[in-house]
Amino acid sequence: MNSALLETCLLDDALARRRTNRKDMTGKYAAGEDAISGDKVRSHPIRRRVDRLMSFCGIGLALAAAIFAQAALSADVKPEVEEWVQRMEREHGFDAAELRNMMAQFKPNETIIKAFNTPATSKPWHFFRNLYVTSSRVDGGVAFWEKHAELLERARAKYGVPEEVITSIIGIESFYGKRTGRFQVADALYTLGFEVPRRSKFFRGQLEHFLLLTRENDFAPLEIKGSFAGAMGIPQFIPSSYREYAVDFDGDGRVDLWNSVSDAVGSVGNYLSRFGWKADGQVVVPANVSTDSVENLESLGVKPSLTMSQFRSRGVEPEGTVADNTSGGFFVLEDEDGPQYWISLKNFYVITRYNRSKNYAMAVYQLAQQIAQQRQQQTGKTARRE
Ligand SMILES: [Ca+2]
Numbered sequence: 001m002n003s004a005l006l007e008t009c010l011l012d013d014a015l016a017r018r019r020t021n022r023k024d025m026t027g028k029y030a031a032g033e034d035a036i037s038g039d040k041v042r043s044h045p046i047r048r049r050v051d052r053l054m055s056f057c058g059i060g061l062a063l064a065a066a067i068f069a070q071a072a073l074s075a076d077v078k079p080e081v082e083e084w085v086q087r088m089e090r091e092h093g094f095d096a097a098e099l100r101n102m103m104a105q106f107k108p109n110e111t112i113i114k115a116f117n118t119p120a121t122s123k124p125w126h127f128f129r130n131l132y133v134t135s136s137r138v139d140g141g142v143a144f145w146e147k148h149a150e151l152l153e154r155a156r157a158k159y160g161v162p163e164e165v166i167t168s169i170i171g172i173e174s175f176y177g178k179r180t181g182r183f184q185v186a187d188a189l190y191t192l193g194f195e196v197p198r199r200s201k202f203f204r205g206q207l208e209h210f211l212l213l214t215r216e217n218d219f220a221p222l223e224i225k226g227s228f229a230g231a232m233g234i235p236q237f238i239p240s241s242y243r244e245y246a247v248d249f250d251g252d253g254r255v256d257l258w259n260s261v262s263d264a265v266g267s268v269g270n271y272l273s274r275f276g277w278k279a280d281g282q283v284v285v286p287a288n289v290s291t292d293s294v295e296n297l298e299s300l301g302v303k304p305s306l307t308m309s310q311f312r313s314r315g316v317e318p319e320g321t322v323a324d325n326t327s328g329g330f331f332v333l334e335d336e337d338g339p340q341y342w343i344s345l346k347n348f349y350v351i352t353r354y355n356r357s358k359n360y361a362m363a364v365y366q367l368a369q370q371i372a373q374q375r376q377q378q379t380g381k382t383a384r385r386e
Helices: 003-010 013-026 045-056 058-073 079-092 096-103 110-117 125-132 135-147 149-159 163-174 185-194 200-217 239-245 261-274 294-298 308-313 346-354 358-379
Strands: 284-289 316-318 327-335 338-344
Touching: 079 096, 079 185, 079 200, 110 185, 125 327, 125 358, 135 149, 135 163, 135 358, 149 163, 149 261, 163 261, 163 346, 163 358, 185 200, 200 239, 239 261, 261 346, 294 327, 308 316, 308 327, 316 338, 327 346, 327 358, 338 358, 346 358
Parallel strands: none
Antiparallel strands: 284 316, 284 338, 327 338
């Protein structure tokens, strides 16, 4: 009996399918290697014994399961992983032995740790802009909008988020669905949850959401790919966001952020809407600053907290028309020529709920603007159809 069939007997169907396929898809485990123990299959005494049992007749299933469960219990598991596994069993009804088996296949990944420690968003604005607000991304955005115009219009009608903003986010997140990530999400979340102390609590929480997400949707956990931080699909949703904000926008009864552009577009619109996106609201305005206390202003953050009148009394003059009673936040971007001062309005803050970086939010805004401008120049179509 081959190991795939054995696993099918011992684990639930979905889990077995995932493990079997994974070996084929990723090549992560060499042929003949036991995915659970790392031993060669032929030298694995439990496997040999179980193989004999199983080949004898089918009624050895229960015994084989017991033997296999015992093997899983003795697997080398870190104490914090064990604690986490037990909590998953207690709080969500996962089978601890099955979970240990699966987690034994999650691999720490050095590349992920390196990427996590040097995120692009920590670079100065001009670096980030040159990386993301590019002519190829503008071209790609115009093409994406043309191809999905009706869909984007439907999303704007429902969620109030303009076509260019949804397009821009998808452009920055995955280059319009072309780059949805090459890491195993399970490996990424395991690595950042249990191998890197910084934000480990957050990533353990995401791993929890990930396993719930895969259970709820009958996804194969070991087949799912994403970014080094576990963001998935065309809009790069982390697992908690996928569970909370992703929507079935093509009405096929499933939420598929990898293969359905409709679901991706609707989900981005829903996400921003749920965080308070204001239809036809402003995003950001440049500011002239005639005060030395820029640091104090910066400590306000991008969340709106002062009205334009209050900004003026502090020596900050918004450029452009913003109503006096509108609230804004304040931030500084590092450009090649020096600092740029900005007042963030509600919609800028909402974009930072997608990614906390002010560089990210500004890139989304500027790319969106350029996409809308170029589309208008090329096609004569304006951003709005009203
Ligand atoms: Ca769908």
